[in-house]
Structures are given as structure tokens and as C-alpha cells.
Amino acid sequence: MKSAEILTLTQPIQEVERLEELRYQAMLNNDTATLERLLGEDLHSNAIADTKLSYVTFLKSGNVRYQQIERENVLLRVYGDTVVVTGRILITALIKSEISFIDNIFVNIWAKRKQGWQLVHWQSTLITR
Secondary structure (H helix, E strand, C coil): CCHHHHHHHHHHHHHHHHHHHHHHHHHHCCCHHHHHHHEEEEEEECCCCECHHHHHHHHHCCCEEEEEEEEEEEEEEEECCEEEEEEEEEEEEEECCEEEEEEEEEEEEEEEECCEEEEEEEEEEECCC
């Protein structure tokens, strides 16, 4: 593989890594304006089938306040104009006035669009012990 080809592959990874961090910081700060930019209109998540609108509306309602988010074993793979991010996520959140500790594995899918990279899908699965 030529160095130009390697550079082309690492650029999306670096950009999506930055956007992933920005998204998690926006979640912690309840920064819905940033999330609205980062999330695709056609966003789909989890079994409850959140959309961009339903997720942002839920955050704006104050029913969830993320307190801590840690990621482990994060791996990014580039497939053309798509980046798939996998890993484990540990979240502490106040959900409807009740503290929740969430331990999930996840898959995030980012797509490059005319307005830039957007998160178009995330799926998380609870790790049971």
C-alpha cells in the first residue's frame, strides 16, 4: 500500500474519532445544537427506534442527564464514505430522576455526506453478567 493510500484511509478515521469525542461531550453537556449537527436526519438507534428528532427531544426534556461516559476497546473501520465504530461504553446517567449505570457494547455508523460526516446509526447491546 502506498503512503498516499494510507493517508487517505487515516483521514476519515481521525475525523470520525474527533466527531465521536465531540458527540460524547455534547451528550455530557446536553448540547443539543451540536448533536443536531452531528446526527443524520435518518438516524436510527436501538430497539426503541430513536430518530434524530425523538432523541434530541428527549434530551431537551431534561429526562436524561449524562454524568459520565467512558469508552473502551474502540475500533474504527473505513468502508469508502462510511466509518463503522465498535467498542464498549460505560455510561452513568440520571434518567427520569433515577441513577443508571449502563454497560454496553456498541456499533456506530458514520456516513460522509455533503454537509460532512454524520452519525446515521447506533446500536448498543447491554452486557449481562
